[in-house]
Structure formats: C-alpha cells, structure tokens
Amino acid sequence: MREIWRSARGNRSLLYALAAFTAFYAATAVQSAVAVYFLTYRLHFSERQDSLVFLLGLTLTIAAIAPVSKVAQRFGNPRTLGVCMVAYAVIASGFHFCGPDDTWLFLTLIVLAAIPTAGGVLLTWAMIPDCTEVDVFKTGERGRACTADS
C-alpha cells in the first residue's frame, strides 16, 4: 500500500486519473445500487422488465465503446472523458423527472446514458498506461501492476 501511495503522490496525472476513475465508479455504483428500487417502486416495473432494462443498458454500453474510442483518438482521453461525464450528469438528472407513466422518457435516458457510460468505462482505464510512462521517465521502471492494484 505504501508503495502504491508513494507512486500516486509523485505522479500528478495518475492522481487525476485515479480521481476520475473513483468518481465515475462512484456514480455507477450509486446508480446501480438504487436502480432496482427506482424501477420497482417509481416505475412499477416487474422483475423481468428490470432485467431487460439492465440488459439493454449493458448491450448499448458495449456497442458505444467503438464510437467513443474513435472520438477519444481525435480529442484525447481526458477531454473526451470530461465531456462524457458532463453528459452523464445531465442525463442522470433527467431520471428525477421520470414518473410512473414516463416509460419512454426513462428508456430514452437509458439509451443516451450508454454513450457516456461507455466513455467512463473505456477512458478511465485507458488513461492509466499514459500515466505509467511518467514513472518510467522518472525512475526507469514501469509500475503497471502497482498502478492496476491501487
């Protein structure tokens, strides 16, 4: 642990990558944890419908990875991730306005949320190899395992 924190403290880009990673996964963890309650008690979905919504979201997220990757190659990983996270925040805010009769609004938000979610999953991990190059320059060693375990 001490080695991991020493590595992170001496590498600004890694610190911001860790912060972005942590905050993004916090967002998905909160949403995932409460989504079942939202679907069941707010939208009155059955268990089968809950499962289909999760399947739809995950499938679309996987489908969105390739286009997000293309955009990131053009604009850079951090900037693309930043735009994705702002979009994710706006879309997540929209769930507040979904009532029991707003199934189509909810499904539209799920479809839209797949793009920034793909960006979060893809780009938070993609920023790590870039950051490890800083350690290689400073110490001559590549701490990939150390970084991945932090």
Place this chain on the structure above:
Amino acid sequence: MTLAQQALVALLLWLVGSALSLSGYVADTVQTPSAMWTIRLLMSAGTALCALAAAWAAFRQPMTPQKHAALTAAVEARRRGEPAGPQGFADLL
C-alpha cells in the same frame, strides 16, 4: 485501481442502504414519500454529483496527446542511451 473500485463500491452500497433505511424504506410494500424522494434523489442527483466530480478530474488531467507523445519520445530516447529532458511535459513531473 482495482482496490479503489472495490473499496468504493462496498462503501457506497453501505451508504445507499443506510440512506434508504433512514428514509423509511421497507421492502415489498408501498413506500413512504420520504423513501421515494430518497430513491429519486440518489438515482438523479447522487449519480450526477459523482459524474461531475469525474468531469472535474478529467478536465484537470494534465496529460494531453501532445505531452504523451513528447514523454514517450523521451522515454524511448533514454532507452537508447541518449540524454532526454522533460521538454514538452515538465508539468507532469
């Protein structure tokens, strides 16, 4: 990254569960207005705030494609035994 992710998920699951319990959530029954409000708030504002924090960190990230290219070139130069300074990416160090 893996440790941060797992620890975070565990902590947030506990926090979300605690927030729901405090709001009066009871499983398999009609929820109170305060429990419904907490569920909606966590689903929207809770997620949005975390996403905005991620956006802040991403926009503050000092690594750019240009700096990464300069860094990679310097690392390659050092590997070949040539002297290489931090020109173009000094703020990353």
